[in-house]
Amino acid sequence: MHLWIAAYSKAIHIACWKAWLLPHIRWSQSRIYICPRRIPTCIERLKTAIKHAERLGLLGNRIFESQFNFRIDIRIGAGAFVCGEETALMRSVMGRRGRPKVRPPYPSEKGLWDKPTLINNVETYANIAPILIHGSAWFTGIGTQKSPGTKVFALAGKINRNGLVEVPMGIPLRKIIFDIGGGTPEGTEFKAAQTGGPSGGCIPKEHLDLSVDYESLQSVGSIMGSGGMIIMDNTSDMVDIAKYFMDFCMDESCGKCIPCRVGTKHIYMLLDKIVNRMATEEEFELLKELVLW
Numbered sequence: 185m186h187l188w189i190a191a192y193s194k195a196i197h198i199a200c201w202k203a204w205l206l207p208h209i210r211w212s213q214s215r216i217y218i219c220p221r222r223i224p225t226c227i228e229r230l231k232t233a234i235k236h237a238e239r240l241g242l243l244g245n246r247i248f249e250s251q252f253n254f255r256i257d258i259r260i261g262a263g264a265f266v267c268g269e270e271t272a273l274m275r276s277v278m279g280r281r282g283r284p285k286v287r288p289p290y291p292s293e294k295g296l297w298d299k300p301t302l303i304n305n306v307e308t309y310a311n312i313a314p315i316l317i318h319g320s321a322w323f324t325g326i327g328t329q330k331s332p333g334t335k336v337f338a339l340a341g342k343i344n345r346n347g348l349v350e351v352p353m354g355i356p357l358r359k360i361i362f363d364i365g366g367g368t369p370e371g372t373e374f375k376a377a378q379t380g381g382p383s384g385g386c387i388p389k390e391h392l393d394l395s396v397d398y399e400s401l402q403s404v405g406s407i408m409g410s411g412g413m414i415i416m417d418n419t420s421d422m423v424d425i426a427k428y429f430m431d432f433c434m435d436e437s438c439g440k441c442i443p444c445r446v447g448t449k450h451i452y453m454l455l456d457k458i459v460n461r462m463a464t465e466e467e468f469e470l471l472k473e474l475v476l477w
Contacts, residue, residue: 216306217259217273230258265382265436268410270303272438283438305410307336327353331397339365341414342372351396358392361415372417380409382429382436386422427455447474 216230234256237243245253259277267273267282274296276282295301311333315323324332331353337360339346344366351360357377361367368374376386385406387394394400398408416425434448454471457463 216256217261217267217277227258227260234258264438265432266438274301274303283440307411328395328397328399330399335396335408335411337411337413339413339415341378342368342417342420343415344369353397354395356392357387357394357396360396360413361392365415368415368417372419375416375418375420376422378406378414378416378425378429379412380407381412382432383407384409384412386416386425421459423455423458427452427459430455450474 234243237256241247243255247254261267261273261276261282264272264276264282266284267276269284270291271287272282272284274291275285277296291301291303293300295303311323327333334350334352336348336350338348339360343361345364349360349364351364361374361377374389374392376388378384378386379401385404387401387404387406391404394404401408416422430448430452433444434452437444437448439445451471451474454463454467454474457467458471
């Protein structure tokens with residue numbers, strides 16, 4: 185949690201810098217979008233950070249007695265998963281239903297209220313200050329050649345030490361789980377790690393020494409996503425887990441596209457049959473066809 189609180193403070197400073205350093209745009213407003221049900225503590229800490237910046241004269245009117253005015257406000261979403269997609273997120277910020285739209289135009293050309301908009305994760309913005317201070321060579325010296333820097337992961341599930349951890353890109357999966365997370369509970373064995381959220385994949389124990397970077401995760405059928413890492417042990421039922429994530433995807437679908445709106449429902453029903461030992465051999469084949477479509 186402290187990692188994210190520090191990141192928010194950095195993001196406030198970076199938002200001010202960007203607004204000032206781009207005189208042809210010279211923004212006067214920035215917004216930080218947060219899902220309340222996931223990080224309520226960070227919302228309060230972020231409000232405190234904004235008030236602190238205002239007291240220091242970093243935010244508000246006539247910053248440092250200049251003609252530059254800049255404010256940051258917080259937009260709290262309803263928690264829709266689809267609002268992780270940038271166009272849906274912007275619609276939510278504007279008070280509309282969070283549904284994606286086709287690009288172009290891209291947000292940098294036509295974003296919030298049809299104005300040019302830069303939209304990134306707070307974690308991305310938080311990297312800018314240390315890069316400016318220490319230089320690009322310092323940053324690329326951390327991690328791998330194609331995935332430089334660090335990544336924040338949220339360790340959860342069947343693990344002894346859960347929480348937020350920041351690690352260099354390219355670190356072996358085994359080191360995150362056992363050296364940092366303390367391994368699985370006593371009497372159990374590691375089975376798989378799920379990364380990338382509901383859209384990600386499960387990494388089995390034969391890939392424990394996998395390098396955790398964008399390319400390596402993709403090579404085993406998973407993704408980095410926003411940094412979720414759920415650990416499973418030998419007591420975890422993988423079909424149950426697949427059903428759980430499909431239930432989430434089905435519930436969170438924006439309903440715009442048929443493969444998602446209808447496909448998630450059918451896949452969930454097939455997984456439910458498998459869990460309840462009611463599935464036929466033909467339905468197993470249908471499930472394979474649907475997930476590979």
